[in-house]
Amino acid sequence: MDTTLTDPLVGKLLDGRYRVESRIARGGMATVYLALDIRLDRTVAVKVMHRSLAEDPAFVRRFIGEAKSVASLSHPNVVHVFDQGTDGDNVYLSMEYVPGRTLRDVLRDRGRLPAREALEVMIPVLAALGSAHQSGLVHRDVKPENVLLADDGRVKVVDFGLARAIEATNQTRTGVMIGTIGYMSPEQVTSGAADARSDVYAAGIMLFELLTGRQPYEGDTPMSVAYRHVHDTVPVPSALLPGSPPLLDTLVARATARDPANRPADATALxxxxxxxHRMLPRESGPVPSVPVGPPHTHETTVSAPPAPANHTLIQPRVELPTGPVSDQPAPVPPARRMSGARWFLLALAVVMVIAVGVTGWLFSQNTTIVVPSALVGKNITVATSEARQRGFTVEEGEAEHDEKVPKGSVLRTDPVAGTEAEPGSKLILIASAGPKRVAVPNVVGMTEPQARSRLAEDSLVAGKVRKQASDTVPRGQVMRTVPAVGNPVKEGSKVDLVISAGLLMPDVMGMPRDQADGVLRGAGFVPEFVEQTDAAQPCTVIAQDPRPKAETDKGAVVRLTLSQCASEWHWPWENNGEQPPGDGGNVVQIPNIMFKDFRAARDELRAAGVTVKLRRTLGKGRVLAQIPPGGQTVPVGTEVTIWY
Structure with missing residues (x-):
């Protein structure tokens, strides 16, 4: 029975964009489908995660983050990730489609590969891993199942970041190790930690398998294999395959060292x-064959794009080879015969490719520099230090610098800057962020305004608004407080407002009777002096004052008041002339005594009595301090009564 026909996704439109055509492969974590991107009209491979993973929120969050990181990789030997999304219960990746086979399929058919051919597969794999390592990405699950051999000879690495996303799931919290046990480094087994050197270890195991046809460790259970990775030293290929080149023994031994510090720093170094x-191996007679590929198998992997331009993968044009046991010895040369034009062309092409391999190898061998990665900036200083040392730098931490955007403890910049080529072992200085710089508002209380401005400038702050406020405790002209308050942290260059004492404000006692004016001024801390003046309408009231009302002054200041002439008894002007008081036929009212009442209540009481009210603010404390005419006087209805508060 064709399982494709029963797959519910086949024939469906995923996320309104990907029309699923058929199922390519199914594995332990995902199913891969061939699909058409109807928006861009291109064939893609869609990897749909199994529902047990898609239902885990931690996995989905990590999966999305890793997909974004992998999508930024642009390398001819990396399967490109186009898109990521969710559609109901389906969490998926859209990738380039690579028609071909996996390296596992090839090993299953052929057993093992000759030395040069094994290197010609590993070189593009290492180039892909090296590009990822330079971008700060670690694969974590390097194995033949994740290496694709396209029909056109290209080599592609797939599933970057998927293992890291799996680590976020509930499975890891139940003790399940993430990765494939046969390729898992000792540090992954013991602590779950993985970095670029863990990928190097797995690549070394894969090279061993390509050369010998088997993995170095076998056991009845996965844990027994894991135990040997931790406690045993990986054997060299020649131990299983006598006559294997010593160069490859050395290569495998370096890559699979149990101590990560003894391995190449990353895949680029390997x-x-x-x-x-490869350059130093003896040449084989005739063209160097590639790994034969056939129709796609139903194994988990996948995926690729249209043929890419020529690259340095060192994979040659496809040549069919027998699928029986492989020997590293050159095949016997058949008797010479007349070559057709097509054979001459193939021979010339083979010669050109051999020369290209040699030149590429020489160029790679000259590349002894390492590049300062841009991925260090923004990372925690401890993590960045570890990564830089893995890449071959001698790391020093410079003096931290303040920055408004980069969090404290993260790398602000490097010296030399990212992208700089350097010799292995070169010094790399990491400058950490000290976080945003903040300055405490200095204590300028009690200073004059010029003194406060000078003190603020010493701490790179600026005086902002200056506001005056009356005070009977702080001498006039001195700073009472700041906004923000003293001691608060602010940015350099911030404005700090100053509130300066205006001292005492001279009360307004104009028009007030002498006795009441005297009481108000003395109660406010002043010393009144009176001078009488004649020709005033109302006797014994203040007709002038110095300092003027609301003037700034100091406590204890002398106030000179000019009074209208005081008489022994006060009378309304009409009473002295024998006239009738103004009003409608002698309609009079008695003014209530509203002294020391709340001025609002006093105002309402006076209005209720039938007189009009004029308010005069003097100290502004809300209580009536004086009134004229005084309470108890009989006055015509509508007479104006002035009250001071």
Whole structure:
């Protein structure tokens, strides 16, 4: 029975964009489908995660983050990730479609590969891993199942970041190790930690398998294999395959060292050694054959794009080879015969490719520099230090610098800057961010305004608005407080407002009777002096004052008041002339005594009594301090009564 026909996704439109045509492969974590991107009209491979993973929120969050990181990789030997999304219960990746086979399929058919051919597969794999390592990505699950051999001879690495996303799931919290046990480095087994050197270890195991046809460790259970990875030293290929080139023994031994510090720092370093080994291997007679590929198998992997331009993968044009046991010895040369034009062309092409391999190997062997990665900036300083050392730098931490955007403890910049080529072992200085710089508002209380401005400038701050406020405790002209308050942290260059004491404000006692004016001024801390003046309408009231009302002054200041002439008894002007008081036929009212009442209540009481009210603010404390005419006087209805508060 064709399982494709029963797959519910086949024939469906995924996420409104990908029309699923058929199922390519199914594995432990995902199913891969051939699909058409109807928006861009291109064939893609869609990897749909199994529902057990898609239902885990931690996996989905990590999966999305890793997909974004992998999508930024642009390398001819990396399967490109186009898109990521969810459609109901389906969490998926859209990738380039690579028609071909996996390296596992080839090993299953052929058993093992000759030395040069094994290196010609590993070199593009290491180039892909090296590009990822330079971008700060670690594959974590390097194995033949994740290496694709396209029909056109290209080599592609797939599933970057998927293992890291799996680590976020509930499975890891139940003790399940993430990765494939036969290729898992000792540090992954013991602590779950993985970095670029873990990928190097797995690549070394894969090279061993390509050369010998088997993995170095076998056991009845996965844990027994894991135990040997931790406690045993990986044997060299010649131990299983006598006559295997010593160069490849050395390459495998370096890559699979149990101590990560003894391995190449990343895949790029191992790539240089692999290219150098390929260059030094004896030449085989005739063209170097490629790994034969056939129709796609139903194994988990997948995926690729249209043929890419020529690259340095060192994979030659496809040539069919027998699928029986392989020997590293040159095949016997058949008797010479007349060559057709097509054979001459193939021979010339083979010669050109051999020369290209040699030149490429020489170029790789000359590349002894390392590049300062841009991925260090923004990372925690401890993590960045570890990664830089893995890449071959001698790391020093410079003095931290303040920055408004980069969090404290993260790398702000490097010296030399990212992209700079350097010799292995060169010094790399990491400058960490000290976080945003903040300055405490200095204590300028009690200073004059010029003194406060000068003190603020010493701390790179600026005086902002200056506001005056009356005070009977702080001397006039001195700073009472700041906004923000003293001690608060602010950015350099911030404005700090100053509130300066205006001292005492001179009360307004104009028009007030002498006794009441005297009481108000003395109560406010002033010393009144009175001078009488004649020709005033109302006797014994203030007709002038110095300092003027609301003037800034100090406590204890002398206030000179000019009074209208005081009489022994006060009378309304009409009473002295025998006239009738103004009003409608002698309609009079008695003014209530509203002294020391709340001025609002006093105003309402006076209005209720039938007089009009004029308010005069003097100290502004809300209580009536004086009134004229005084309470108890009989006055015509509508007479104006002035009250001071």
């Amino acid at each position: 790539l240089v050694a692999a290219v150098d080994a």
